[in-house]
Amino acid sequence: MANVNIDARKAATYDAIVIGSGISGGWAAKELCEKGLKTLVLERGRDVQHVTDYPTAMKNPWEFPHRGTVPLATREQYGNIRSFMREETVHWAIKPDEQPFVEEKPFTWTRGYHVGGKSLLWARQTQRLSDFDFEGPARDGFAVDWPVRYADLAPWYSHVERFAGISGNRDGLPHLPDGEFLPPIELNCVENHLKNTLAKHYKDRQLIQGRCAHITKPTETHMMQGRGQCMHRSLCNRGCPLGGYFSSNASTLPWAAKTGNLTLRPHSVVHSIIYDDKLGKASGVRVVDANTLQMTEFYARIIFVNGSALNSNLILLNSVSDRFPNGLGNDSGLLGKYIAWHNYRGKISAQYDGFQDKRADGKNPSNGYIPRFRNVLKQETSGPASRFQRGYAVGIGGGRGSNANREGLGAELKENLLHPALGPWHVSGWMMGETVPTEQNHVRLDPSQKDKYGIPLLVTSAGWTDNDDKMTEDFITQLTEMFTLAGFTNIQAVDTHSNPGSDIHEMGGVRMGKDPKTSILNKWNQVHGCKNVFVTDGACMTSTATQNPSLTYMAFTARAADFAVRELKKKNL
Template identity: 50%
Template sequence: MANYNIDADKALTYDAIVVGSGISGGWAAKELTEKGLKTLVLERGRIVKHVEDYPTMNLDPWDMELRGGLTLQEQDKHYKSIRSGFVGKDIEHFHANDRENPYTEVKPFLWVRAHQMGGRSLLWGKQTYRWSDLDFEANARDGHGVDWPIRYRDLEPWYTYVEKFAGISGAPLGLKQLPDSHFLPPMEMNVVEKAVRERIEKNHPGRNMIIGRVAHLTVPHNGRGQCQYRNRCSRGCPYGAYFSSNSTTLPAANATGKLTIRPFSIVQEVIYDDVKGKATGVRVIDAETSEVIDYKARVIFLNASALSTTQIMLNSKSSRFENGLGNDSGELGHNLMDHTYRVGAMGTVEGFDDRYYKGRRPNGIYIPRYWNIDAASKSDKFVRGFGYQGGAGRGGSRAAANLPEYGADFKDKLVQPGPWEFFITGFSESLPQHSNKVMLNPDVLDKWGQPTLSIDAEWGPNEHALNQQAEEDAVEMLERAGLKDVMGFNNNHEMGYGIHEMGTARMGRDPKTSVLNGFNQVHGAANVFVTDGACMTSSSCVNPSLTYMALTARAADHAVSELNKQNI
């Protein structure tokens, strides 16, 4: 795979250092190495080799201890992230140890982390949607937050660039609020989803229901195999059918011969030279030996994930930046955002009892935003909007499992599929609020003696109003579509459950109100780039990872151009 360099020359200067190997870090490594830069990727956790280190990829529940449940010791190890409901024996090894990596919840906040090569690219939901100018212009239009320094036209060619390499399946729709991507063939809706789509679109003109746009290959692509509809993606895909750093970008970077990956490397700070007026490298703590090592580079990309990147920047203090790298504006650590989650409706669909589906499609349906996209859809209750994800399926006969029966007829009931059910859950945009913030906490240290983060953030009135509308609309749409026993739900989760944390080192036009410029460069440290979720100026209501990919590719291109011009 790569040069797993754990004995690097401590005096060695690389052309580039990338902190983190997740979705954006993998892209930074690929782009910088392919442009000729000798690049060091610093990964906080262990090496995970594609296929070889996916121990549960082919296991059934009965192959695992406790049928896939966690032991008490494992539950304690993940006592924070287990709240998400996603941590089981099949993927426990891909989640960070919460005891060794504590954080403080000033207000309840779920922070799910993955410390290994590939990061959360091994665990993400793979929903991939472009932003539009409705998103990039939102702050300027309604006055929340600062204006983005870029527009859709700046990112459009980079969306296409990363999509062609990663492989995005989906279907074009021609909506201004959800630009079409460069698509591989779409996955197919099942028969009930098609019926519900027809009813929703007939009853609610302007509301479209599509198959999810997802980073899954429906045909072989760039040497990777197509999806086998196993729906075991987060265990690691042996076919390389879903996009991850391990299957896609890091192998491409390694092919250049210019990649070094150093695992167990906890980046303590970015080293800033006050005389030179730029960063000269990073200081690393070896997670296994606690040795402190300095690595030098001409350009640095911070891609440790939104809050971890900001934690590094807050800890990077010098006489020039007494309050953290790039923090002249005082905005570093502020404007934390996420997407609301688990609000919507569900119900049963009558008919179609003689119909079923083949495989376990790792994708659902999507209903794009339809509020506040034009004058006709403007609401006086809230700004911005939401979209829905969901789908239809048939479970087993849960009722039969509780019947006091026995014999052949009873056994037949147990293997009969249950009723068709359909659900949609909304993802609402959150506004950038200065009061939603993270701070270094010197009173709570991690296993290596480093200050941890305190997180102080909560949903505001606009997010609550969006969620109320999302539940009301979901119930109305499903009832009018003829579903029975429709039930609305709103789990009122705290921030973090969307696992789409964004902001805290935002881009902007003015160094007085932002941390980064329009090419993701740190104000006052132009050779430091931030292209993970920390850079986001607003949150849209669609999944953000595709935008991280495009921003990273664009920033890497700019970085190499500036290096060649000797501007950084």
């Protein structure tokens, strides 16, 4: 009988375990498998195979029986969940009983529980952080100092950009470093008009084409991945059968599988990480099978936690032992605290009566981007920006709609549909503000309520601050001014008062830092008190900056995986 137990444990033992298969989990799998480690990737949701499991990717509008609307009976199954409630994307939504949570304050938590996670659902915007961001907390007196600087991450940004495929311009902006870019997607005429207006009236504001994870000119590396050029279909949330945008499913997971070192296990809900008090390190993870509800244990020498920010917090908080009675690595008592996100409350729209002889040529899967211009070099001491800390970036999109005439029959109807009357140009902008992490904004485990897997419910306690309110007011004022200078009309700027988390950029709770007394992770994304556990998703972020964060997660993950393998070879783990 003893031999049976030994054999069973051996069969469940790997060199590395990765929790989560999304953007950062996929990168962990790729890097670890490439370096020769037998790697188990655990995904709590169902399997999604690239190309074959995108059921609506190639459908035309008339092929949806409800014209895109989700039938009432189906919507009722999802309760008050609104994410992906369209006929073409409802297959990505999760039902309330999958993972209920306690909103102590209103919070929007969007999850991607399937292989590939939110890498199939993201907005694909990829900007590097700069030293203005990494030095921000120490300079401005909030949070704690980052344990890294731009020079530490720059080569890893380049590493992931070349593999993922990032299009963009080399804009030469010190607060938004350039990267390894494929040819950019062009701005249209109304966006260029706003760009020229800003250049004429401001020294500190630039409108650039957003850097985005779309292949505009495939390299040999992309062709080796089996990926093709983005065709500007702008149907990205359905899943891209061309692999035109970066996702774990199209890129990192297949690459990892080619090594022969990958084991991918869907329907695997991670309950907790096992800490071995005798060894003084983590030995594996406990997993609940989503179909049978049976508990299984898997073992490994190193563990990467990439469950997405809030779920990674939940897993660590639920990983209790004699050594860590309050959660794995929680010697500082800060696990789950200093949760932050991005402020997308500010929105603006307008129209432009010029360029009546022009229309956009095709669709744009990306958008324009105004990098942060408030409190960049230092905290301003006078003027409107002195009223709040940090700042915001702005997404910009313009286009021209049509008013199709559906009258007539035969050739007349065909002509009306093919050559519709065009409306005026429209332009919109949206705010991407940095929220300042505070200890009060946190997540914790409910002491009594558990989900169907026997895992404590996560309590979210996160709200807006006065700083967020003032920043939103400034966005409305400044964007209204910019749009007015550009000659736009019918300008409508609003504070949507959307819930925290609506941006889908949750960060923090397992933050990096130099001092174990004020952080959970060191500069290698390694848990201070448990050296063979690494956290490289959004949970690791010390502060949020204003850039879309996914590229930074990828770079941190590749860097940490490289370090972990080197430490394994030195027998330090």
